[in-house]
Amino acid sequence: MTSVGPRSPLLLAPRAGVVHRIPPATGVAFRVARGQTLRVTDPLGHQVADLFSLVAGEGGEALSSGRSIDYADKLWLSSGDVLHGSRSTPLWRIGRDDVGRHDLTLTPCSREMFVKLRGDDGSHPSCQDNLERALATLGVAAHRITCSFNIFMDVRFDPATGKMTIAPPASRAGDCIELVAEADQLVGLTACSSEVTNDGQLKPIDFVLLG
Amino acid sequence: MTSVGPRSPLLLAPRAGVVHRIPPATGVAFRVARGQTLRVTDPLGHQVADLFSLVAGEGGEALSSGRSIDYADKLWLSSGDVLHGSRSTPLWRIGRDDVGRHDLTLTPCSREMFVKLRGDDGSHPSCQDNLERALATLGVAAHRITCSFNIFMDVRFDPATGKMTIAPPASRAGDCIELVAEADQLVGLTACSSEVTNDGQLKPIDFVLLG
Numbered sequence: 001m002t003s004v005g006p007r008s009p010l011l012l013a014p015r016a017g018v019v020h021r022i023p024p025a026t027g028v029a030f031r032v033a034r035g036q037t038l039r040v041t042d043p044l045g046h047q048v049a050d051l052f053s054l055v056a057g058e059g060g061e062a063l064s065s066g067r068s069i070d071y072a073d074k075l076w077l078s079s080g081d082v083l084h085g086s087r088s089t090p091l092w093r094i095g096r097d098d099v100g101r102h103d104l105t106l107t108p109c110s111r112e113m114f115v116k117l118r119g120d121d122g123s124h125p126s127c128q129d130n131l132e133r134a135l136a137t138l139g140v141a142a143h144r145i146t147c148s149f150n151i152f153m154d155v156r157f158d159p160a161t162g163k164m165t166i167a168p169p170a171s172r173a174g175d176c177i178e179l180v181a182e183a184d185q186l187v188g189l190t191a192c193s194s195e196v197t198n199d200g201q202l203k204p205i206d207f208v209l210l211g
Numbered sequence: 212m213t214s215v216g217p218r219s220p221l222l223l224a225p226r227a228g229v230v231h232r233i234p235p236a237t238g239v240a241f242r243v244a245r246g247q248t249l250r251v252t253d254p255l256g257h258q259v260a261d262l263f264s265l266v267a268g269e270g271g272e273a274l275s276s277g278r279s280i281d282y283a284d285k286l287w288l289s290s291g292d293v294l295h296g297s298r299s300t301p302l303w304r305i306g307r308d309d310v311g312r313h314d315l316t317l318t319p320c321s322r323e324m325f326v327k328l329r330g331d332d333g334s335h336p337s338c339q340d341n342l343e344r345a346l347a348t349l350g351v352a353a354h355r356i357t358c359s360f361n362i363f364m365d366v367r368f369d370p371a372t373g374k375m376t377i378a379p380p381a382s383r384a385g386d387c388i389e390l391v392a393e394a395d396q397l398v399g400l401t402a403c404s405s406e407v408t409n410d411g412q413l414k415p416i417d418f419v420l421l422g
Contacts (some may be wrong), residue, residue, distance in 0.1 A: 059354040066318030066358055071327070075316070075373035086357060088323035105286070105316060112299035116282070143270040146297060146357040147277055159370040162286035162399030171400070 011137040014209045016185030016198065017030040022049070024202040029138050029191035030209075032181040037095065038209040040151055041176040046169045046199040048192035049207075050148040051110045053185040054140065055090060060186075065147040065162040075103055082182070083149055091185060092149075095178035099171045103150035109194040118177035124193065131188040138186045145188070151177055153197060168199040178210075224346040225420045233260070235413040238341030238401035239422075240349050242267075243392045248306065248421040250389045251362050251400065253382040257410040258364040259403035260418075261319045261338040263346070264302060264396040265355060271397075272296035276315040276358040287312055291391070294360055302396060303360075306389035314361035316368075320405040335404065342399040349397045356399070362388055364371045364408060377409040389421075 014020055021041040021043070022028055029201055032053075032180040042051050054062035067084040069075060077083065078100045083092040100169035132142040136186035191205040192198055223241040232254070233239055242247060243264075251260050254318065265273035278295040280286060288366040289311045300334055319338035325331035343353040363386075365378040402416040403409055 059352060062354070062357070064318055064357060066316060067324075069375065070317050070324065074377050075368040075375065086318070086354065088321060088327060106281050107275055107297070110271075110278075110299060113278075113281065116299060141270060143273070143297065144354075146273070146275060156370070157286040157368065159367070164280065164284050164286065204347060 006090070010134045016209050019208045022189065022191040022205045022207065024191050025125040025193040027127065027134045027188060029134035029186065029188050031138070032185050032187055032209065034181050034184050035211060036181050037211060038179045038181065038187070039176050039208050040179070041174065041206040042152055042169070042171040043173060043206050044203045045171055045173040045175070047171065047203040047205060048153040048169050048197050049151040049205040050131065050190045050192055051151055051187065052108070052135070052145050052148045053187045054144060055085070055183060056138075056186055061089050062144055063091060063147060063149065065102050065149070069104055072098050075105070077104065078102075082163055083179070090182040092179040093182055095180050097177045098175035099152055099169075099177065101152070101154045101170050102177070103153035103155040104147070105155055106150060106153070108145070108148045108190070109192065109197070126193050127190045130193065131189045135186065135188045140186060145162045153156060153192070166197055218402055220340045221345045227420050227422060230417050230419045233400065233402040233416045235402050235416070236336040236404040237414055238338065240345035240397065240399050242349070243396050243420065244396055245392050245395050246422060249387050249392065249398070250387050250419050252385065252387040252417040253363055253380070254383055254384060254387070254417050255414045256384040257380045258382065258414040258416060259364040259380050259408050260416040261318070261342065261359040261401045261403055262362055262398065263342050263356050263359045264398045265351065266296070266348075266394060267325070267397055272298045272300050273355055274302055274358060274360065277359070286316070288315065289313075294390070295359055301393040303390040306391050308372045308388045309386035310363055310380075310388065311367045312363070312381050313388070314364035314366040315358070316366055317361060317364070319356070319359045319401070320408070322404065336342060337404050338401045341404070346397065346399045351397060356360060358421050361403075364403070377408055
């Protein structure tokens with residue numbers, strides 16, 4: 001495998017077996033075919049990657065965090081679990097998972113979130129912006145991006161009060177998760193832009209399509 | 212206050228102060244104006260109501276469960292908390308809340324869910340279908356309905372394993388929640404169709420607009 005980088009374009013046409021590096025606080029879009037495996041690797045450790053995907057076409061079925069939690073019957077999906085679309089179609093089956101802790105409850109970090117919660121001036125990069133820009137190159141309207149599979153993100157809730165804690169990602173350098181595509185899809189993938197979520201440092205994310 | 216029922220049309224134009232009854236396993240759509248209060252009451256007890264709302268217009272901002280959880284910093288929103296839209300606009304501020312336990316993690320129950328999880332033949336009513344039909348009368352495309360505020364629904368997750376438990380709604384007969392509209396919105400509201408979620412019996416939901 002070879003590595004492409006350091007800067008990636010918004011739209012990629014990944015060749016099977018070629019590792020692509022998503023620079024810190026950016027995102028890319030690409031197509032996957034049913035049966036392909038998407039391996040997402042945290043090259044340096046403690047870095048989140050937000051994934052959103054949907055079936056092409058007007059009103060095409062999109063990833064649904066709520067359906068995925070419902071069918072898996074648990075909050076944290078891992079090897080053997082399936083990410084579902086809004087019409088209950090299986091979109092991804094989780095294969096190898098070195099980490100076992102990912103989030104489906106939160107939406108991608110957004111420009112507005114950095115303004116409201118961190119006092120930013122509106123210029124901070126965000127996963128929402130990066131997903132929107134990348135997926136726009138494939139004709140996806142911004143308002144379709146309503147949730148994400150937040151790979152390596154560790155979000156916990158106090159069982160008595162529901163209070164949220166975002167812990168540093170448990171992923172170590174080289175840890176990966178493999179997602180087997182159960183349908184042809186358009187995919188957006190980011191190296192997350194939130195300092196708080198990523199143990200204080202924004203780092204790259206690697207991915208490769210297999211098969 | 213007077214009560215309208217037992218059967219409601221899909222589209223309502225509620226007059227302030229008039230209580231509307233949503234028959235079991237059905238749903239309605241209506242408009243709310245900023246500043247109005249929507250009171251949702253469980254008339255018989257242990258019954259869930261699914262709410263979805265969005266701002267009118269192409270790509271209008273829609274309720275976002277993930278943003279709402281993020282800004283509230285907790286899984287279970289109650290009095291004083293705010294339901295946010297996908298662009299971080301406050302859509303509803305929760306006022307009076309007799310119950311204090313509602314869900315934002317699951318999507319509305321769907322026809323496909325009853326087939327996959329309950330062995331249904333595809334004819335079971337569902338909140339997703341009821342929201343889609345009702346909101347279609349206001350021009351809302353089905354694929355916009357990607358999450359819901361599941362009023363009175365009690366969903367818990369084991370803090371160690373993430374295993375989900377859906378407990379009977381804690382609401383007793385006459386319990387209500389009041390939502391103050393922070394923006395003009397199109398609203399879909401159901402009396403939930405899932406036997407498992409509603410303590411074994413599908414019951415009506417009442418609502419009234421105040422102000």
